[in-house]
Amino acid sequence: MNHSFLAGISSHSREGCWLRQIDCHAARKILMLLRASWGSGGGFMTHFIQRRWLCLSLVVIAGLLAGGWFQVPQQSASEVPAPTIRVTTHLVLIDAVVTDKQGNPIAGLHPEDFVVEENGKTQKVATFSGPVQSASGSASLPPGIYSNRSQYRSPGGPVTVMLLDAINTPFSDQAYARRQMLSFVQDQYKPDQRMAVFTLTGSLNVLQDFTSDPQILYAALQRFRPRPLEFASAGRATRSVATGDATSASTVASLDASTAPATDTSGLGPGAMQLIAVAQAAAQTFEAAQVAYAQEQRTVLTLHALNSLGRILGGLPGRKNIIWVTGNLPFSLIPENRNMTNAELEENLPSLQVRSVEQHSAGNYAATFRQAHADEIRETAARLASAQVAVYPVDARGLSISTSIDSQETMREMARETGGRAYVNQNEIKYGVERAFKDEAATYTLGYYPENKKWDGKYRAIKVKVKRDGVETQNRRGYFAIDPTQMKGYSPEQEVASALRDVVPATLVGFTARVRPSSANSTPGKVGVDFLVDANTLSAEDTSGGKRLNVAFYATVFSPQG
Numbered sequence: 001m002n003h004s005f006l007a008g009i010s011s012h013s014r015e016g017c018w019l020r021q022i023d024c025h026a027a028r029k030i031l032m033l034l035r036a037s038w039g040s041g042g043g044f045m046t047h048f049i050q051r052r053w054l055c056l057s058l059v060v061i062a063g064l065l066a067g068g069w070f071q072v073p074q075q076s077a078s079e080v081p082a083p084t085i086r087v088t089t090h091l092v093l094i095d096a097v098v099t100d101k102q103g104n105p106i107a108g109l110h111p112e113d114f115v116v117e118e119n120g121k122t123q124k125v126a127t128f129s130g131p132v133q134s135a136s137g138s139a140s141l142p143p144g145i146y147s148n149r150s151q152y153r154s155p156g157g158p159v160t161v162m163l164l165d166a167i168n169t170p171f172s173d174q175a176y177a178r179r180q181m182l183s184f185v186q187d188q189y190k191p192d193q194r195m196a197v198f199t200l201t202g203s204l205n206v207l208q209d210f211t212s213d214p215q216i217l218y219a220a221l222q223r224f225r226p227r228p229l230e231f232a233s234a235g236r237a238t239r240s241v242a243t244g245d246a247t248s249a250s251t252v253a254s255l256d257a258s259t260a261p262a263t264d265t266s267g268l269g270p271g272a273m274q275l276i277a278v279a280q281a282a283a284q285t286f287e288a289a290q291v292a293y294a295q296e297q298r299t300v301l302t303l304h305a306l307n308s309l310g311r312i313l314g315g316l317p318g319r320k321n322i323i324w325v326t327g328n329l330p331f332s333l334i335p336e337n338r339n340m341t342n343a344e345l346e347e348n349l350p351s352l353q354v355r356s357v358e359q360h361s362a363g364n365y366a367a368t369f370r371q372a373h374a375d376e377i378r379e380t381a382a383r384l385a386s387a388q389v390a391v392y393p394v395d396a397r398g399l400s401i402s403t404s405i406d407s408q409e410t411m412r413e414m415a416r417e418t419g420g421r422a423y424v425n426q427n428e429i430k431y432g433v434e435r436a437f438k439d440e441a442a443t444y445t446l447g448y449y450p451e452n453k454k455w456d457g458k459y460r461a462i463k464v465k466v467k468r469d470g471v472e473t474q475n476r477r478g479y480f481a482i483d484p485t486q487m488k489g490y491s492p493e494q495e496v497a498s499a500l501r502d503v504v505p506a507t508l509v510g511f512t513a514r515v516r517p518s519s520a521n522s523t524p525g526k527v528g529v530d531f532l533v534d535a536n537t538l539s540a541e542d543t544s545g546g547k548r549l550n551v552a553f554y555a556t557v558f559s560p561q562g
């Protein structure tokens with residue numbers, strides 16, 4: 001087996017887990033993805049990375065965190081537990097929000113109060129935990145020590161991220177949403193709540209790391225400046241798509257001379273009239289292709305951002321809420337036929353093969369757009385499910401009679417599939433944020449090992465029932481049983497490249513890094529960094545020859561300017 005691990009492993013590997021890369025990002029602009037090989041009888045290999053301004057020497061140590069790195073009592077050899085490399089199993093974790101009819105949390109539930117079904121078959125609940133209470137913030141690290149481990153990254157309670165989406169939201173709606181979020185922090189934010197703020201512009205950015213201080217959050221939101229839509233240079237049709245105008249769908253249609261608009265052709269011969277009609281049709285086709293291209297770029301950027309958030313949040317314990325303040329989601333999280341495998345999709349939809357904009361007519365491009373991204377959508381859905389992420393779309397447009405019904409339904413679909421709630425077509429959108437925080441007090445986490453052991457990429461529906469009258473249950477509706485490494489076009493190198501672009505440390509494979517003092521570096525011009533990887537965050541599979549694990553480690557260095 002040759003495994004590299006990417007942001008999908010915690011206490012067990014779960015559905016949609018990414019078992020092919022380790023991505024580790026140290027604080028202060030040291031991003032480390034180390035490369036080494038570990039077999040049944042081997043050890044870690046040390047690698048050296050040369051950069052123009054810094055050479056980073058790596059000493060990789062497998063095991064639990066111990067020794068003189070931390071201010072903890074020393075233990076004898078007999079007291080130190082051996083690192084545990086877990087056998088790969090698929091533990092499906094479901095976060096169920098249980099409330100009464102008025103939305104108040106139901107407390108005091110036990111595992112026997114729940115029934116979990118997958119594709120109609122009852123599953124045995126193997127793990128269970130109740131609502132998470134807020135605790136103190138993350139622990140501090142000694143000077144010169146950096147880590148992505150959850151105790152140093154977690155906010156110390158329920159995890160909530162606000163995502164301000166500028167690439168899918170018109171300028172004026174961004175300004176309105178900013179005012180609403182400032183009002184929420186000023187009037188409704190509670191001291192025991194912790195939240196981080198990200199922005200989605202040309203890429204995912206951190207506006208504010210986790211904090212419970214409303215003044216810090218308020219200052220961060222004030223720094224957010226509305227900006228024009230990305231990829232909005234395609235004219236009126238592009239703006240229509242961005243704002244969810246239902247009429248824009250008719251723009252992206254197959255156009256030929258017969259569909260061209262009427263023109264005053266008096267005094268022209270039949271040949272000239274035909275040329276004018278063809279030219280008009282070509283111009284409209286070009287504009288429609290621009291619409292499709294803009295939508296394509298926004299979709300790709302949005303998918304990349306969601307995958308980054310999955311890596312960043314995945315190693316933190318428990319449910320994570322993403323409050324997505326947006327004007328329009330560029331895609332639905334679920335492809336058209338959720339029960340089709342990739343091979344079945346290609347067999348039934350020959351036009352699924354992705355081609356460039358120039359090779360598509362506008363109509364064909366629009367018709368195949370969603371399925372052309374079926375793989376990426378499935379991968380993103382699987383990553384969010386594995387990371388226990390619930391999405392709460394908040395419509396930045398507020399109350400509007402012109403808002404597209406299709407756009408609202410896409411937000412609702414995103415919420416249903418991830419276990420969140422959508423807040424659409426409402427005047428005071430700040431109350432949508434408040435709803436996400438209220439759900440944290442009503443969340444129970446249940447885990448089960450699916451009876452269906454075949455990981456075939458198909459969608460599996462989940463139902464959670466509570467054996468009590470008068471209760472409502474909210475949870476994600478299912479997951480894709482995906483082994484990402486078996487998907488067509490899977491590339492470990494691409495996974496590494498994606499992880500390197502993340503702006504915040506990924507958390508699923510725990511490590512700690514110690515920068516050696518300059519006096520300890522034997523070679524002038526080099527800075528030594530020791531890496532300690534927590535073996536308890538790795539997983540392995542049984543093979544005929546026992547347990548064998550190959551782990552890919554990478555390291556790279558960023559300048560202080562990033």
